[in-house]
Amino acid sequence: MIEPIALQSTVGTVRFWAIVLLLGLGVFFTLVSTVGVLRLPDIYARAHTASQTDTLGAGFALAGVAVAFGWQHAAVYTVLLLFFVFITNPTAAHAIARSAAETGVEPVLTEENAAEPEASAERDVPTETDGETQ
Amino acid sequence: MAANRLLVPLSDTVTVRQTVGYAVQSGLEEADSLECHLVVALPYDGDVPEGDQQLEDAEGLLSRARNWVEEDAGDADVTIETATIGADEYLFGPRDYAEIFDAYADEHGIDRVIIDPEYQPGVTAQLLQPLERELERIGLAYDEAPVERSARHSRLAGGTEDFDRLFATFLISYGFYLVLGDPTYWFDLLTGAAVAGITAISLARVTFTVPLDRVQSPIRVVRFVFYIPYLLWEIVKANIAVSAVILRPSMPIEPSLTRVNTRVRSGLPLTALANSITLTPGTLTVRANNQQLLVHTLIPAARDDLFDGGLEKGIRFVFYGRESAAIPSPRERDDAEIVGGEEL
Structure with missing residues (x-):
């Protein structure tokens, strides 16, 4: 479908830079998500940021692909792809969080909750603890 | 005896x-x-x-x-x-x-x-x-047991309910087939009809477990199309907020576990709401139990959004219409609270 020639010569300048911008944003959010997975304290917090890769990371990257394809059939596929990613991502994130909860992984919570009467067993936020089981 | x-x-x-x-x-x-x-x-x-x-x-x-x-x-x-x-x-x-x-x-x-x-x-x-x-x-x-059935259609002959399910399943699978294939090519049109027919006959009752409503169901689909841009906008906003927190060297996160009593029916509406909440970075549905969602929130802004119930209103708009969307937020009706880790 697409010949391996320089993309810039096949699309207009505006479109070229639009593609670059979209792919750049996609890469940026994927990078942020990776940083988040490394920095955040426990499995629940990491699940939040892991879904960033799927939502905006994949979203912008696929938008870039769609713009590169232009007005043809393949662009519809990218929209469909994104649709399925958007359905499967929360399902997977929820499955991970729920199984963590079922196996008794305790979330790291802020001490703000300690003000509540029933929440006496709260811990402070240790920034470098793994959220895995104790 | x-x-x-x-x-x-x-x-x-x-x-x-x-x-x-x-x-x-x-x-x-x-x-x-x-x-x-x-x-x-x-x-x-x-x-x-x-x-x-x-x-x-x-x-x-x-x-x-x-x-x-x-x-x-x-x-x-x-x-x-x-x-x-x-x-x-x-x-x-x-x-x-x-x-x-x-x-x-x-x-x-x-x-x-x-x-x-x-x-x-x-x-x-x-x-x-x-x-x-x-x-x-x-x-x-x-x-x-020999029983007299009142106004129930017999086992083999389908009523309008069954026809609606068959028709809707057929339409969805045929549409999907043609999007993947070529809607102008006769071969794809023919094979698509055959495949969609088989799908409809075998899966119609599994796909739609509740009877369809001829007026309401298409309207819901249209409303859902309007909901998508709103959801995307919420996702972009939340992504930027979470990214900003993660990239700050001090990383000011405030993880908390919250419980929200939602005002949507169990089943598809609740699934749609829970998935929308999870899809938005900063909020993550950990448990769903009888309209009660246990949501893990990462930053205060995300928690406030959750308690303001924007997504809940959106889902209510999709499934029940515009009037039903105008309900008090979970915070106002006292249906949202921060709970401790032992709730899991």
Whole structure:
């Protein structure tokens, strides 16, 4: 479908830079998500940021692909792809969080909750603890 | 003569009353005393979102059925046992039902099973014919209660409800096929129709477990299309907020666990809401139980958004219309709270 020639010569300048911008944003959010997975304290917090890769990371990257394809059939596929990613991502994130909860992984919570009467067993936020089981 | 022991599986149908009546009558004809076991088989284990609700419904049905038996029995010697079975396992098909009935029958020395012709314990398709086949295979004696059905279509000829499901499934699968293929090419049009036909016939009842509404269902689809841009906008906003927090060297996160009582029905609306919440970075649905969502939030901004209930309003708009969307936020109606980790 697409010949391996320089993309810039096949699309207009505006479109070229639009593609670059979209792919750049996609890469940026994927990078942020990776940083988040490394920095955040426990499995629940990491699940939040892991879904960033799927939502905006994949979203912008696929938008870039769609713009590169232009007005043809393949662009519809990218929209469909994104649709399925958007359905499967929360399902997977929820499955991970729920199984963590079922196996008794305790979330790291802020001490703000300690003000509540029933929440006496709260811990402070240790920034470098793994959220895995104790 | 020994007591006649009957097993009557119950489900909430129009003919359940008649089935119970037949069980008592036929049981007393054969023997002077009757032991009537009324059971409700729960299709899922008690752990799913609607588990508690189902258990409650089952208890209600059992107590009603107990009254019916007492009413029909009069002075005759009738012992009533009630039970809910299958609560600790998933019952998937007729074979599973036949097997738990058989296990129950063995345990209690049951002579015969009385089946309600409309017996439909789960949410899936009608069970009667395959269930009878399985009972025969296992060798458990059964009897189909002769009931008069009021205004129910017969088993083979479909009514409009079935047609709607078939039509909708056909349309969706045909549309999907043509999007992947080429809508102008005759070969794709032909094979697509064949594939969509097979899909519709085999999966229509599985795809749509609740009857479709000819007016409301298409409107919901249209409303859902309007909901998508709103959801995307929320996702972009939340992504930027979470990214900013992650990239700050001090990383000012405030993880907390919150519970929100939602005002949407269980099933598809609740699934859509829980998924939307999870899709937005900063909020993550950990548990869903009878309209109660246990949501883990990462930053205060995300928690505030959740308590303001924007997504809930969106989902209510999709499923119930514009007027229903204008409800107080979970914070205002006191349905949202921060809970500790022991709630998990």
